[in-house]
Amino acid sequence: xxxxxxxxxxxxxxxxxxxxxxxxxxxxxxxxxxxxxxxxxxxxxxxxxxxxxxxxxxxxxxxxxxxxxxxxxxxxxxxxxxxxxxxxxxxxxxxxxxxxxxxxxxxxxxxxxxxxxxxxxxxxxxxxxxxxxxxxxxxxxxxxxxxxxxxxxxxxxxxxxxxxxxxxxxxxxxxxxxxxxxxxxxxxxxxxxxxxxxxxxxxxxxxxxxxxxxxxxxxxxxxxxxxxxxxxxxxxxxxxxxxxxxxxxxxxxxxxxxxxxxxxxxxxxxx
Numbered sequence: 001x002x003x004x005x006x007x008x009x010x011x012x013x014x015x016x017x018x019x020x021x022x023x024x025x026x027x028x029x030x031x032x033x034x035x036x037x038x039x040x041x042x043x044x045x046x047x048x049x050x051x052x053x054x055x056x057x058x059x060x061x062x063x064x065x066x067x068x069x070x071x072x073x074x075x076x077x078x079x080x081x082x083x084x085x086x087x088x089x090x091x092x093x094x095x096x097x098x099x100x101x102x103x104x105x106x107x108x109x110x111x112x113x114x115x116x117x118x119x120x121x122x123x124x125x126x127x128x129x130x131x132x133x134x135x136x137x138x139x140x141x142x143x144x145x146x147x148x149x150x151x152x153x154x155x156x157x158x159x160x161x162x163x164x165x166x167x168x169x170x171x172x173x174x175x176x177x178x179x180x181x182x183x184x185x186x187x188x189x190x191x192x193x194x195x196x197x198x199x200x201x202x203x204x205x206x207x208x209x210x211x212x213x214x215x216x217x218x219x220x221x222x223x224x225x226x227x228x229x230x231x232x233x234x235x236x237x238x239x240x241x242x243x244x245x246x247x248x249x250x251x252x253x254x255x256x257x258x259x260x261x262x263x264x265x266x267x268x269x270x271x
Contacts, residue, residue, distance in 0.1 A: 004087060004088040004089065004119060005088060005089070005090050005091075005092055005097065006086070006088045006090070006091045006092065006119070006122060007092050008091070008092055008093060008094070008129055009123070009124045009125065009126055009129055010126045010129060010130065011093070011094050011129075013048070014047070014048040014049065014126055014129075014130055015048070015049045015053075015094075015130060015133060016049075016094060017094055018094055019094045019095050019096070021094075022093075022094045022095060022133055023095065025049060025053070026057070026133055026134065026137045027137075028057075029049065029053045029054060029056070029057030029134075030057040030060055030061045030134065030137045030138065031057065031058065031061045032061045032138075033058075033061050033062050035062075036061075036062055036063060036064050037062065037063060037064065037268055037270040038063070038064045038066070038174065038176075038270065038271070039063045039064060039065050039066060039069070039176035039177075039178075040176065040177070040235050040238060040239075040240055040269055040270050040271060041176070041177040041178075041179065041231040041232065041234065041235035041240065041269040041270075042059060042063060042176075042177075042178055042179065042231075042266070042267060042268050042269060043179045043180075043181055043203060043224070043228050043231065043265060043266070043267040043269075044056050044059055044060070044131060044134070044178055044179070044180055044181075044266060045180075045181065045182050045183075045264035045265065045266065046073065046126060046127040046128075046130045046131065046180045046181070046182060046224075047130075047182055047251070047262060047264065049130075050254055051251045051254050051255070051262065051264070052182065052249070052251075052262075052264040054247075054249060054254075055246075055247050055248065055249050055264040055265065055266045056130075056131075056134050056264075056266065057134065058246055058247045058266060059246045059247065059266030059267075059268065060134040060135070060137065060138050061138075062246050062266075062268060063138060063176075063268065064138070065135055065138040065139035065142060065176060066139065066142075066173075066174040066175065066176050067139065067141050067142060067143060067174075068101055068104055068142075068143060068144075068145075068173070068174070068175045068176070069135055069139075069142055069143075069144045069145075069175065069176040069177070069178060070104070070108070070144070070145045070147060070164070070175060070176070070177050070178070071128050071131050071132075071135075071144050071145070071146050071147065071177075071178045071180060072147050072149055072177065072178065072179050072180065072224075072227035072230055072231055073125065073127030073128040073131075073146070073147070073148055073149065073179075073180035073181075073224065073227055074127055074148070074149060074151075074180070074181065074223045074224045074226060074227060075121050075125065075148045075149060075150045075151075076125060076126070076127065076223065077121070077123075077124060077125065078150070079120050079121055079123070080118045080119075080120035080121025080122075080148065081114070081115075081116045081118040081120075081121055081150075082114055082149070082150035082152060083112060083113070083114045083115040083116065083147065083149060083150070083152075083160065084115075084116065084117075084118035084120075084121030084122065084147065084148040084149075084150075085105055085108050085109045085112075085115050085116065085117050085118070085145065085146075085147050086100060086105065086117075086119070086122050086128075086145070086146040086147070086148075087105075087117035087118065087119050088100055088119065088122075089102055091129070091132065091146075093132055093133060093136075094133075095133060095136060098132060098136065098143075098144075099143055100143060100144060100145065100146070101143035101144060101145050104143075104145050104171075104175070105117075105145045107167055107171070108145055108147065108164075108167065111163060111166070111167050112160060112163045112164060112167070113156070113159055113160055113163055114156075115147070118148075121148040122146060122148055125148055127148075127180040127181075127223075127224065128146040128147075128148065128180060130180075131144075131178055131180055132144065135178070149226045149227055149230070150226075151226060152226050152230075154209065154212045154213070154229070157208070157212060157226050157229040157230050157233070158208060158209070158229070158230075158233050160230045160233075161208065161229065161230040161231070161232070161233025161234040161236075161237070162233060162234070162237060164177070164230065164234040165233070165234040165235075165236075165237035165238050166237075168234070168238060169237075169238065177231045177234055177235065178231075179224055179227035179228040179230070179231035179232075180224050180227060181222055181223055181224020181225065181227060181228050181265075182222070182223055182224065182262050182263065182264055183195075183196040183199065183200075183220070183221075183222050183262070183263030183264060183265055184196050184220055184221050184222065184261075184262065184263045185221040185223070185262050185263075186221075186260045186261070186262065187221075187260065187261065188258065188259060188260065188261070189250050189252045189258035189259075189261045190258075192250055192261050192262075192263045193248075193250065193263065195218055195219075195220045195263075196220070196222075196248070196263040196265065198214050198218055198220065199211060199214055199215055199220050199222050199225075199265075200245055200248065200265055200267065202214050203228060203232060203243065203265075203267050203269075204243045204244060204245055204267065205243075206232055206235070206236055206240060206242075206243050206269060207232075208228075208229040208230075208232040208233040208236070209229075211225065211228060211229055211232065212225060212226075212229045231269070232269060235269045239271050240269050240270060240271060241270075241271055242269075242270055242271070243267060243268060243269040243270065244267070244268055245265060245266070245267055246266040246267065246268050247265075247266050248263070248264065248265045248266070249263075249264050250262065250263050250264065251264075
């Protein structure tokens with residue numbers, strides 16, 4: 001594992017690039033709710049905060065975040081390993097340099113199928129980076145393991161979820177799982193909502209196979225279907241017995257343009 005500081009890829013574009021401005025935005029977006037759930041697994045959006053920040057903020061305000069969190073995101077560039085564990089020791093954010101969970105990352109690289117340390121997959125990837133400020137807002141001591149996933153097959157995704165659950169179970173302490181995903185991309189608002197409801201229903205049923213198959217059968221452009229499939233499979237094996245949609249929106253709710261929107265869902269999977 002290399003000792004590397006990762007510089008942010010989308011600070012100043014997806015979210016504020018200065019610490020004070022980002023802290024102010026997080027204070028506005030993250031509203032801590034009553035009836036919170038410990039983070040076992042969740043599906044969180046990863047667009048620019050002006051579009052998906054409200055959904056992400058409501059989701060994270062609904063969660064109690066443990067110190068250790070594994071963040072699974074899709075590999076938008078296609079560069080690097082199929083199961084790419086971030087090799088860095090720290091990620092720089094506008095809020096400061098954030099330590100990664102180096103110990104847990106080494107376990108993940110050793111025990112998960114096809115996992116390898118690979119900085120190339122993480123170089124310009126935004127899906128993991130945008131989750132970190134929200135996690136810090138809810139747990140200032142959080143240390144994450146970012147994992148960038150290529151488009152794995154169904155059986156590979158389920159096997160990865162099983163291995164992840166086994167690792168966490170053997171560890172014997174709370175480890176949260178965040179699956180980073182947006183929903184339908186660039187469809188009319190009504191069509192996006194109809195398709196996204198199919199995927200959301202499968203996720204809320206905690207049926208990873210149904211989620212994966214529905215997204216592929218219906219052509220739903222849910223970029224993080226693999227991370228979500230892995231996360232739900234792992235959560236089920238770790239004792240999840242319920243899930244619910246915290247909130248949903250489309251980019252049209254923010255921009256007013258409903259001709260070609262992206263969908264955002266915040267889903268909580270819990271015991």
